[in-house]
Amino acid sequence: IYPDATLAARDYVAWLPNIAIRHDLNPALSVNFSYGRRFGRPDWGPQASNYISNRTAFTARGFTLQSLVDKVRPELSDQFDASLRFSQYGLTVIPTLFYAKFQNKQVKVVDPLIGPNISYFQGTGSSTGYGFELEANYRFDERFSVFGSTTLASETFDSDTPTLSGGAMLATKGKQIPNTPQVMIKGGITYQ
Numbered sequence: 001i002y003p004d005a006t007l008a009a010r011d012y013v014a015w016l017p018n019i020a021i022r023h024d025l026n027p028a029l030s031v032n033f034s035y036g037r038r039f040g041r042p043d044w045g046p047q048a049s050n051y052i053s054n055r056t057a058f059t060a061r062g063f064t065l066q067s068l069v070d071k072v073r074p075e076l077s078d079q080f081d082a083s084l085r086f087s088q089y090g091l092t093v094i095p096t097l098f099y100a101k102f103q104n105k106q107v108k109v110v111d112p113l114i115g116p117n118i119s120y121f122q123g124t125g126s127s128t129g130y131g132f133e134l135e136a137n138y139r140f141d142e143r144f145s146v147f148g149s150t151t152l153a154s155e156t157f158d159s160d161t162p163t164l165s166g167g168a169m170l171a172t173k174g175k176q177i178p179n180t181p182q183v184m185i186k187g188g189i190t191y192q
Contacts, residue, residue: 004064005051012074014039028088033081040075042123043106047072050120057115061165071164073104073123090139100129102155105177113165124162127177129155148187155180 020034083096105125131153139145155177160169
C-alpha cells in the first residue's frame with residue numbers, strides 16, 4: 001500500500017428539488033415549465049489511474065492522490081425548461097427552450113508544471129448552458145409512426161480554469177465545454 005495513494009472517507013450531501021407545472025390551454029395545446037437540480041457523481045477512477053501511472057511526477061511536486069481527489073467534487077446543475085406541446089390528428093410538436101447553470105464541472109487539465117503530457121481532473125469549473133429543441137412525431141396509424149428532433153445548444157465555461165500546481169490559469173472562459181455538442185439531430189421510424 002502506498003501511503004501517498006490512500007484516501008480519507010468522505011460524505012456528500014446535496015438538496016435536489018424538482019418541480020414541474022403543466023397548464024392545458026385547450027385540448028390540443030399545453031404549456032409546460034420545469035426546474036430540477038441534478039447531481040453528478042464524482043469520477044475518481046481516472047484520477048486514481050492517472051496518479052498511479054504518474055506517481056513519481058506528482059509526488060516530486062508534493063501532491064498525493066488525496067490532493068487530486070479533493071479537487072473532484074459532485075457536479076451540481078440547476079436546469080430550467082419551458083415548452084409548448086401541440087398534439088392533434090396524430091401530430092405532436094414540442095418546441096422547448098432550456099437553460100442550465102453547472103457548478104463543480106469536471107474538467108480535464110494538462111498541467112506542464114507537473115510534467116509533460118500528464119493530465120488529471122478537477123471539479124472546479126462552472127458553466128452556463130442554454131438552447132432550443134424542436135421535437136415532433138406523427139402517428140400514421142396504430143402500428144406506424146415517425147419521429148425526429150433537432151437541438152441547438154451552447155454550454156460554455158464561466159471562468160478560466162485553475163491548475164493544481166498553481167501555474168498559469170487555463171484560458172477556458174467563454175469556450176464550449178469539450179464533448180458537448182452544439183447541434184444534435186435524431187430521427188426514426190417505429191413499427192409495432
